Amino acid sequence: MLRPWPILLALALPAAATTTNHDHNHSNICQTLAHHHPHLPLTLPSSPLYPTHNTYWSARQTALHPACFVSPTSTAEVAQTIRFLTTHRAPFSVKGGGHTAFEGGSNADDGGVTIDLVGLNSVVVSGDRGTVSVGAGNRWINVSEVLDPLGLAVVAGRSSTVGVSGLALGGGISYFSGGRGWACDNVRRYEVVLASGEVVEASVEENADLYWALRGGGGSSFGVVTRFDLVAFEQGELWASSRVYPGAATNRTLIPLMHELLVKGLAEDHAAHTYFVMTYAAELGGYVVLSDEFHATHSDLASPPEVFAGFHDAALPTLSINTRLSNVSRLSRDIEQAPGLRQTWWVTSVAATATPDLLLDIVPLWEEYVARLIAAAAADNSTVSPFLIYHPISSNILEAMQVNGGNALGLKPEDGPLMIVQLTLSWTSTGMDEAVETGSKELIDKINALADSRGESSKNGYIYMNYAGKTQDVFAGYGKQSHAKLRHVAKKYDPRGELRDLWKGYFKV
Ligand SMILES: Cc1cc2nc3c(=O)[nH]c(=O)nc-3n(C[C@H](O)[C@H](O)[C@H](O)COP(=O)(O)OP(=O)(O)OC[C@H]3O[C@@H](n4cnc5c(N)ncnc54)[C@H](O)[C@@H]3O)c2cc1C
Structure with missing residues (x-):
């Protein structure tokens, strides 16, 4: 059975502890931590607060049960916690907004400790309105709710409850990426707790190698970021249009329009942003397509920005249209996806080819996988929601990524434009887990093979x-040079490999 249609619209230490290393039964680590640092906010499984900390976007993460949660309320407390955990060789994880889809991405298991950054929740706008200092436990909605009334914005995530930390450390696709790059390109300065517990700043001027690595290299190889200083800019309401089209037939019209945006339209209009979602909704007759369009400066509801005109052709059949002017907070709530389901996300990207054929030829591969998923869900009495999403990385975005010496993602303007091809699936039954993971890997492998067979670019x-x-x-996709540099930086700031060995469950350089 497929999940109901509305989910698509929802898209729209003071001193180090004295205990010796290696002498700990991990199930006791929380008692030892409480003993050494009685003031640290610590939540054991017996506490009524434990389920609140153990709430994650994906049910696969909530299914894990760390020995305890530590929720520091200051950088000094994060430093005490990290120094304690590395000294005691205790496995741990760090939760920002908790939106990683797979189990263990930001929650510890097997007697490990999860550091929940929720207590680092300050949002402070600088006197000159040019910077916003954001505590690492914030969700993007906390930031936009401060900035919207001031007529300011930052290059933020597009969905309200996603964490500032994870999004900005891995990259960060935003409504404003056309002119400004990804979220990571718009961090001026980080405050970071290293494996040793030392607190450092990272910026163009200070620890520049760490600053580079945190812009796309993730956090778990380098340290716990406690504060992000983000570039702020003047911004009023955005124009937005969510348009749902009946799928299979319109793909042949819509995907060429998307290709045209990728290779030309978006590069010519840096205020425009879009993504394109394909899904299957039995109640709507099968495959449907959502085009979500945004424009940072257009304010005329009567006509679309020129760049999106093709999608607004009256001859194109639509199932629903929602065009509005909105601030970032309202938009990001519209795009929210409810928590509580089992989730997986898989991804690749393909370099733009001269014609839209590659983007069109991916669709039958995806449809064949959807048919298999429907059969597997029926056999398992489960529900499944499949989405394939195209996110353009047009040449202007690649150019904007080169600020401050470039980020760690390894993408250069000459590599593009690129189209990210993202697969996201949510389902209800654990019985589906293996089929979903195996099938998703197979689909991504097939898309990569198809792109490589077209042979137009080596940047797939x-x-x-x-x-x-x-x-x-992940890091193989960054290219050898960027990957080697990331490893070098990780070794410099985590010389004993403590984060590598103890911080569980995410992508390590
Ligand atoms: C509904 C939804 C919408 C999304 N929308 C977008 C979007 O618009 N644009 C986009 O680019 N991505 C988007 N994403 C993907 C999102 O960027 C990632 O899921 C990201 O990892 C979420 O960050 P988080 O802090 O919530 O995750 P978490 O799972 O808490 O953290 C992710 C990783 O970062 C580590 N980490 C967390 N905090 C810190 C820290 N302070 N210092 C060091 N390491 C840390 C964690 O240990 C983990 O390894 C979306 C995801 C979802 C589920």
Whole structure:
């Protein structure tokens, strides 16, 4: 059975502890931590607060049960916690907004400790309105709710409850990426707790190698970021249009329009942003397509920005249209996806080819997988919602990524434009887990093989960390040079490999 249609619209230490290393039964680590640092906010499984900390977007993460949650309320408390955990060789994980789809992405198991950053929740706008200092436990909605009334914005995530931390450390696709790059390109300065518990700043001027690595290299190889200083800019309401089309037939019209945006339209209009979602909704007659369009400066509801005109052709059949002017907070709530289901995200990217054929030829591969998923769900008495999403990385975005010496993603303007091809599936029964993981890997492999067979570019296969499946080799997609530099930086700031060994469950350089 497929899940109901509305889900698509929803898309729209003071001193180090004295105990010796290696002498700990991990199930006792929380008692030892409480003993050494009685002031640290610590939540044991017996506490009524435990389920609140153990709430994650994906049910696969909530299914894990760390020995305890530590929820520091200051950088000093994060430093005490990290120094304690590394000294005691205790496995741990770090929860920002908790939106990783796969189990263990930001929750510890097997007697490990999860550091929940929720207490680092300050949002402070600088006197000159040019910077916003954001505590690492914030969700993007906390930031936009402060900035919207001030007529300011940052290059943020598009969905309200997603964490600032994970999104900005892995990259960060935003409504404003056309002119400004990804979220990571718009961080001025980080405050970071290293494996040793030392607190450092990272910016263009200070620890520049760490600053580079945190812009796309993720957090878990380098340290716990406690504060992000983000570039702020003046911004009023955005124009937005969510348009749902009946699928299979319109793909042949819509995908060429998307290709045209990728290779030309978006590069010519830096205020425009879009993504394109394909799904299957039996109640709507089968395959449907959502085009979500945004424009940072257009304010005329009567006519679309020129760049999106093709999608608004009256001859194109639509199932629903929702065009509005909206601030970032309202938009990001519209795009929210409810928590509580089992989730997987997988991703690849393909370099733009001269014609839309490659983007069109991916669709039958996806449809064949959807048919298999429907059969598997029926056999398992489960529900499944499948989505294939195209996110353009047009040449202007690649150019904007080169600020401050470039980020760690390994993407250069000459590599593009690129189209991210993201697969996202949510389902209800654990019985489906293996079929979903195996099938998703197979689909991504087939898309990569198809792209490589077209032979127009060697830049296929960039893997966006924030959309990657648990077993994907994210850093291979960054290219050898960027990967080697990331390893070098990780070794410099974590010389004993403590984060590498103890921080469980995410993509390590
Ligand atoms: C509904 C939804 C909408 C999304 N929308 C977008 C979007 O618009 N654009 C986009 O680019 N991505 C988007 N994503 C993907 C999102 O960027 C990733 O899921 C990201 O990892 C979420 O960050 P988080 O803090 O919520 O995740 P978490 O699972 O808490 O963290 C992710 C990783 O970062 C580590 N980490 C967390 N905090 C810190 C820290 N302070 N220091 C060091 N490491 C840390 C964690 O240990 C984990 O390894 C979306 C995801 C969902 C589920």
